[in-house]
Amino acid sequence: MEQVKITYENAPEKSEITPTMAYSDFKVELNHINKLLGINVDIDKVKHCAEKMGLVMKSVTGTEMVMEVPPTRSDVLHSCDVVEDIGIGYGFNTIEKIYPTTNTVGSYQPNNKFSDLVRQELAQAGYIEQLTFSLLSFKDNYERMR
Numbered sequence: 001m002e003q004v005k006i007t008y009e010n011a012p013e014k015s016e017i018t019p020t021m022a023y024s025d026f027k028v029e030l031n032h033i034n035k036l037l038g039i040n041v042d043i044d045k046v047k048h049c050a051e052k053m054g055l056v057m058k059s060v061t062g063t064e065m066v067m068e069v070p071p072t073r074s075d076v077l078h079s080c081d082v083v084e085d086i087g088i089g090y091g092f093n094t095i096e097k098i099y100p101t102t103n104t105v106g107s108y109q110p111n112n113k114f115s116d117l118v119r120q121e122l123a124q125a126g127y128i129e130q131l132t133f134s135l136l137s138f139k140d141n142y143e144r145m146r
Contacts, residue, residue, distance in 0.1 A: 021071045026079045028086075030063040036080070037087045039095055049089030055082065 007015040034040055041049075046065065047057045055076075056068040069076045076082060087095075108116075119129060 019071065023071060024069045024076070025058065026067050026069060026076070026082045028065050028067060028079050028082050030065065032079075033083050033086055036083050037090065037095065038098065039090065041090065045090070046086055049086045050082070052089035053085040055085060 001019070003017050003019065003021070005015060005017050030041075030043060030046065033046060043060055043063070043065065050057055050067060054070060054073060058066045058068045060066075067082050069082070076085065123129065
């Protein structure tokens with residue numbers, strides 16, 4: 001990988017070097033991790049699980065941790081993605097399954113059911129689905145998606 005300097009023709013003062021290769025920091029709370037994942041782990045176990053996923057615990061203040069995410073992990077956009085990685089490192093199959101106390105009945109939304117059927121037919125016809133960010137605005141791509 002090589003960094004490239006981009007100079008905009010209409011705004012040369014706005015030149016930038018990309019990719020920035022800057023590390024991101026995310027704050028996560030131990031209680032939040034345990035609540036979302038349905039487990040009861042301590043900070044040492046969280047650190048071990050995070051390191052399995054390539055994250056580094058920078059600091060601990062009480063029960064709040066600051067995780068450092070490398071620039072190669074473009075899928076980590078929010079602290080809930082850090083919690084997900086900790087869950088993957090812990091092993092989702094080792095978490096005890098608990099059924100909810102209320103019984104609910106779910107069903108497909110008509111639009112989603114139709115799009116799934118169309119997607120399946122097109123895949124069987126040999127087409128490949130591709131999801132890109134090309135139809136998003138500049139603000140959605142670079143500010144909201146970090």
